[in-house]
Amino acid sequence: MPIVDYNMDNAGKCQCAKCPVQADSACAQEKIQKMMQMKEQMQSMDGGGMPEPRMMPGLYCAEAVGKASCDDLDFAQGCICDTCLVHQEHNLKSYRYCREGSAEQNG
Ligand code: SF4
Known part of the structure; x- marks a missing residue:
């Protein structure tokens, strides 16, 4: 099964x-807003870190994140x-990692 690293490049x-x-x-959008703010702060500090995986509103295909913690996603x-380039570069075969869990578990 493919392994997607939880890093800035993939994010x-x-x-x-x-x-x-x-x-x-609302839950995911709040996380996205926080992440944008964090990104701006980090850029102005010339730093580069990743948010805690549970705060990440994406990169669900990475094992560190897996299924979304938000329970108001609309799977319809x-x-x-x-x-996504991450999907292409890792030759992923599955979809909806936010619902199904990481690529390491789902391909
Ligand atoms: S369906 Fe795919 S692209 Fe959309 S939020 Fe879930 S993991 Fe991300």
């Missing part, structure tokens, strides 16, 4: 923040995992 390529599944999730919406 930068992740498309989850744009995904319709999370678009109306279309998944965009296949538009």
